[in-house]
Amino acid sequence: MSAGVRLERLIASRPWTSRRRGRAADRPDPLLWTRRALPLAAAALLLLSLLVPYWQVILFAPQYPGGLRAYVYLTHVGGDAQEISTLNHYIGMPGLEAAAPLERRLAIPLFVLAATALLLSAYARPLRARWLRLLLRLPAGLLPVGVVADLTYWLWWIGHTIDPAAPIRIEPFMPVILGRGRIMQFGTIAWFSAGFFLAVAAAVLALYDFFRERRA
Amino acid sequence: MKLRSWGGLAVAAVVILTLIVLATRGTTTGQSVPRELQELIQARGLTPDQARAALQTYVPPGKYDDYLMFSSGGQSGQVLVFGLPSMRLLRVIGVFTPEPWQGYGFSKESRAVLGEGEAPEDVLTWGDTHHPAISETNGDYDGQFLFINDKANARVAVIDLRDFATKQIVRNPNAASNHGTVVSPNTDYVLEATQYAAPFPFRYAPVASYNDSFRGLATFWKFDRARGRIDRSKSFQIELPPYWQDLADFGKLESDGWVFMNSFNTERATGGTLDKQPPIEIGASARDMDYLHIINWKKAAELVAAGKARTVNGIRVLSLADAVTNGVLYFAPQPKSPHGNDVAPRGDYIVVGGKLDPNVTIYSFKMIQDAIRAKAFAGKDPYGVPILAFDRVVAAQVKVGLGPLHTMFDDKGNGYTSIFLDSAVTKWSLGEPYHRGDAAWKVVDKVSVQYNIGHLSAVTGDTIKPGGKYLVALNKWSVDQFKNIGPLFPQNLQLIDISGEKMRLLSSTPVGLAEPHLAQIIPMDRVKAWTTYPAAGTNPLTMKVDPQAIKAGQARIERRGTTVEVWMTAMRSHFTPDRIRVKKGDTVILHITNIERAKDAIHGFAIDRYNVNLSLEPGKYETVTFRATKVGTFPFYCTEFCSALHLEMVGYLEVTP
Numbered sequence A: 001m002s003a004g005v006r007l008e009r010l011i012a013s014r015p016w017t018s019r020r021r022g023r024a025a026d027r028p029d030p031l032l033w034t035r036r037a038l039p040l041a042a043a044a045l046l047l048l049s050l051l052v053p054y055w056q057v058i059l060f061a062p063q064y065p066g067g068l069r070a071y072v073y074l075t076h077v078g079g080d081a082q083e084i085s086t087l088n089h090y091i092g093m094p095g096l097e098a099a100a101p102l103e104r105r106l107a108i109p110l111f112v113l114a115a116t117a118l119l120l121s122a123y124a125r126p127l128r129a130r131w132l133r134l135l136l137r138l139p140a141g142l143l144p145v146g147v148v149a150d151l152t153y154w155l156w157w158i159g160h161t162i163d164p165a166a167p168i169r170i171e172p173f174m175p176v177i178l179g180r181g182r183i184m185q186f187g188t189i190a191w192f193s194a195g196f197f198l199a200v201a202a203a204v205l206a207l208y209d210f211f212r213e214r215r216a
Numbered sequence B: 001m002k003l004r005s006w007g008g009l010a011v012a013a014v015v016i017l018t019l020i021v022l023a024t025r026g027t028t029t030g031q032s033v034p035r036e037l038q039e040l041i042q043a044r045g046l047t048p049d050q051a052r053a054a055l056q057t058y059v060p061p062g063k064y065d066d067y068l069m070f071s072s073g074g075q076s077g078q079v080l081v082f083g084l085p086s087m088r089l090l091r092v093i094g095v096f097t098p099e100p101w102q103g104y105g106f107s108k109e110s111r112a113v114l115g116e117g118e119a120p121e122d123v124l125t126w127g128d129t130h131h132p133a134i135s136e137t138n139g140d141y142d143g144q145f146l147f148i149n150d151k152a153n154a155r156v157a158v159i160d161l162r163d164f165a166t167k168q169i170v171r172n173p174n175a176a177s178n179h180g181t182v183v184s185p186n187t188d189y190v191l192e193a194t195q196y197a198a199p200f201p202f203r204y205a206p207v208a209s210y211n212d213s214f215r216g217l218a219t220f221w222k223f224d225r226a227r228g229r230i231d232r233s234k235s236f237q238i239e240l241p242p243y244w245q246d247l248a249d250f251g252k253l254e255s256d257g258w259v260f261m262n263s264f265n266t267e268r269a270t271g272g273t274l275d276k277q278p279p280i281e282i283g284a285s286a287r288d289m290d291y292l293h294i295i296n297w298k299k300a301a302e303l304v305a306a307g308k309a310r311t312v313n314g315i316r317v318l319s320l321a322d323a324v325t326n327g328v329l330y331f332a333p334q335p336k337s338p339h340g341n342d343v344a345p346r347g348d349y350i351v352v353g354g355k356l357d358p359n360v361t362i363y364s365f366k367m368i369q370d371a372i373r374a375k376a377f378a379g380k381d382p383y384g385v386p387i388l389a390f391d392r393v394v395a396a397q398v399k400v401g402l403g404p405l406h407t408m409f410d411d412k413g414n415g416y417t418s419i420f421l422d423s424a425v426t427k428w429s430l431g432e433p434y435h436r437g438d439a440a441w442k443v444v445d446k447v448s449v450q451y452n453i454g455h456l457s458a459v460t461g462d463t464i465k466p467g468g469k470y471l472v473a474l475n476k477w478s479v480d481q482f483k484n485i486g487p488l489f490p491q492n493l494q495l496i497d498i499s500g501e502k503m504r505l506l507s508s509t510p511v512g513l514a515e516p517h518l519a520q521i522i523p524m525d526r527v528k529a530w531t532t533y534p535a536a537g538t539n540p541l542t543m544k545v546d547p548q549a550i551k552a553g554q555a556r557i558e559r560r561g562t563t564v565e566v567w568m569t570a571m572r573s574h575f576t577p578d579r580i581r582v583k584k585g586d587t588v589i590l591h592i593t594n595i596e597r598a599k600d601a602i603h604g605f606a607i608d609r610y611n612v613n614l615s616l617e618p619g620k621y622e623t624v625t626f627r628a629t630k631v632g633t634f635p636f637y638c639t640e641f642c643s644a645l646h647l648e649m650v651g652y653l654e655v656t657p
Helices: A003-012 A032-049 A081-091 A101-123 A130-160 A194-215 B002-043 B048-057 B108-115 B207-213 B297-305 B320-325 B365-373
Strands: A055-061 A064-072 A077-079 A179-183 A186-192 B067-072 B078-084 B088-094 B133-137 B140-150 B155-160 B165-171 B178-183 B189-194 B214-224 B229-240 B244-250 B258-264 B289-296 B310-312 B315-318 B329-335 B341-343 B349-353 B359-364 B377-380 B386-388 B394-399 B404-409 B414-419 B424-429 B443-448 B453-459 B468-475 B491-497 B504-511 B519-523 B556-560 B563-571 B574-576 B579-583 B587-594 B603-607 B612-616 B621-627 B632-637 B650-656
Touching: A032 A101, A032 A130, A032 A194, A064 A081, A077 A081, A101 A130, A130 A194, B002 B048, B048 B491, B048 B504, B067 B453, B067 B468, B088 B165, B108 B165, B108 B621, B133 B178, B133 B519, B140 B178, B140 B519, B155 B178, B155 B229, B165 B229, B189 B229, B189 B244, B189 B297, B207 B214, B214 B244, B214 B258, B214 B297, B229 B297, B229 B320, B244 B341, B258 B297, B258 B341, B289 B297, B297 B315, B320 B329, B329 B359, B329 B365, B341 B404, B349 B404, B349 B414, B359 B365, B359 B404, B365 B386, B404 B453, B414 B453, B424 B453, B443 B504, B468 B519, B563 B579, B587 B603, B587 B612, B603 B621, B612 B621
Parallel strands: B178 B244, B229 B315, B329 B386, B453 B519, B563 B587, B579 B650
Antiparallel strands: A055 A064, A055 A186, A064 A077, A179 A186, B067 B078, B067 B519, B078 B088, B133 B140, B140 B155, B155 B165, B178 B189, B189 B214, B214 B229, B244 B258, B258 B289, B289 B329, B310 B315, B341 B349, B349 B359, B359 B394, B377 B386, B404 B414, B414 B424, B424 B443, B453 B468, B468 B491, B491 B504, B556 B563, B563 B574, B587 B621, B603 B612, B603 B632, B632 B650
């Protein structure tokens, strides 16, 4: 028995029902494989995405050869965040660590909940109703959108929470989320990072069989 | 038919013409750069060799040198770090002298190093650095630590090459001066040889009692690599006759376990010119031979460990008598007031520069061992040390020029000896197994240097794996080499290409801050220096986060009786707190943490009129302690230009009456 087949059986098994119903596991269910495997993979990707940054910005200036990099994870900001925050204070902009305090605290529990919901939708036998399963998969499906919306808000907040007493005065502005921007002597390049793409993949996998069922 | 062949001819002609045009264009583009350079070379009046030397040593902006050279800083009491081949000065390291840029000797931490725990009136504020020694693993530089001696005060310092800062200074309790600092092949010991004999145990004794009460010493400082410190309690000394022991080198590979050390003034001249005695320079040069000291240091260490030593002024000493009885110490004659004393890469030969003799004398380690076994002694010195017969231990002599001093080696089995009186470097070939037959023990080349060369240094040239490529001549006189800038002339360090058969002089570098003696050259990538201290709040003495270091937002001032303690952060572009109020007579303790993490975000910290200046590199924690004796309101400010608002990085210390 190949490893792939073994994995397939394991995923398709029914831990709650097989003992009582005996032969139920042998009954063929063509959709079972995707119904189980896809949410399971989605949950894994979702949790994995917590370990890598969702968004990054690189700042270029002559005295920083190679640039300064901020890696925005859902739980913290990594890279040269401290240096960027130090520089921010000259123009009265909040430090990166000041943004999204609640979201950073709630990220792990929320994601665990979303992942648990995915698993429930896949395994809990009583949840046969399609709308209930859809409901359980929606959090994972909507997370990327939520993250982008939240990121946009906090970038707006950082760019518009300018301390008027700062040594260097600048007009409030909307930092560039994707692509090139410029602040003082810094050129910036911002883009999504691995975490966001994992979350998008997770969302697609979470919702995939609904689209398929609808097509079918 | 006819037309077609005409057409073919036309096509061929066009093709050929195009090729010709392309070819000439190609050559013109190919030649235009050299022609421009040709004009530049002519305009600057350079010879082709000089132009080649310029290209060989030029390092463009943003590119790095290939080698680091650690040079002693002579009377400055510092170490100088150069990049090669550019010969640009990269760093000065404060060692025996307070150095304000590094805050060395101003913070509590660096004052503890500089002060060696002595009473304030005994703290020395200069040193005469001579011989840097990079730590070694298996006989090759490992780039972790640097040791350097202070000839004037018999001290040895330990520099950590992670942050290029001095961590320890040990004072020799029984010696007045020293010369030569070398490390054993695995840096278990740092050897310090005395230069001028002193009363032993160290005390007052009249010079008239020289022969009886003066002694030389070989001091083996035990180095604890894990702690990065010399361990006094595990160190020992070997008592030697009162000759002037000079340079030393550890044996390696086949001669591992032995030390070779030259000496002069075996005449034991002590001057007395007003009493019509010959001056020391005459008295000390009377004999044709002095003594190469051959020391079995592993046996000495065993004897000391077995308790065959007495503790003198806090350090264990193996007596001269015990050293002789137990076969620890032998002499071999060496001509005449010798200077250099260098072990060949395989550990098989010891090369001694004659100084007042035009030869380098090469001793064979095998022959020395055979002679010791055969007891081939030519006599004993007045202190009972057996003297091996000269012809039983000498493998060869090579006539290299007038005033040979020090020797380093290349990767092709050649020695390079500095020739003081001739102002030259002589390249000569070693014998078997490096070179055989007619090729052995021959002068290969000689190049003039400007002028009066002392030490020389080749890339890893005193290790088991010499790198060849470059050699630096450290010249004592520059005379006419640089524009006159007053009667105190700079030293002249000259870079020489030794990669070919012939040596080629590449460049001259004036050193206008002291007289470097020895230097050592290590490939750049072997030194793994920090760009910032690894964690914010690192104490440079412990290299760990200090319990008193603080994070952003924890700054505070606390008063306990007459002591005011301040926990301060430095961060572009402010100190927190920026106002400190104390009363006259208070003891003020400032714990300052540079909480920056960006490289080169360095802050200074100076208090006006209070003789305080620190260098706070990113992540560094240091302490300042002083008594507020002067009433007034004093600015304290950042002395290292840190940012656009550097001038605003300031605060006030109020000392109320």
